[in-house]
Amino acid sequence: MIQLLISTDPISEGYVILITGLLIVFSALVILALFFNYGLPVMLYIYKIITKRKDRKISDIKVKGDSGFTGEISAVIGAAVHMYLSEQHDVESGILTIKQVKKAYSPWSSKIYGIQNKL
Template sequence: MTHLLLYTDPVSEGYVILFTGLLIVFTSLVLLALIFNYGLPIMLYVYKIITKGKDKKISEIKVKGDSGFTGELSAVIGASVHMYLSEQHDIESGILTIKEVKKAYSPWSSKIYGIQNRL
């Protein structure tokens, strides 16, 4: 009874993985470039057709004023936002203290007792 041993070279498997990865990466980059170059203008054109509205310029937009919004109300809102933002951050000194920690010698963490083949 003969047994077939399938031997695959690790280097050839590495090349397969390399070329497969490169193919996936560059294919996805090409697809993304095509979508951004051709897909987005088509989607914007379809969006304009669906909304059936012309683009407005900033000068054409009318601002509606609210007579109930006074300067006092604006000052209160500004003060409250300022207080909220100033409370979020702790005031810390700019002094860093670095202390050296002395550890007792331990042979368990010593590099000289590493696993070596000493034959």
């Protein structure tokens, strides 16, 4: 193939690359598309079958006992949590506003050079 390419002129080689390149790009994406259209569901199905017994753990949790748990109750719990958290706001740390007043010594801002009024 490479030998054949070298022996031909650039234009026809360009066409060869054009056609093969487009075909390869398309085929690659078609394969990907086909896989995710058909292959993936099959894979997930097989996975489901393999792990069927082990996956029980989640379904073991019964929801029947919670029949009395209505949306109203969850709304009340939500409101309670919200109110509790918004009450929390008042206990904010006050330290934030206290800044260190003392500055580190620097000869640039030193007063002693300003006091001696001579050059």
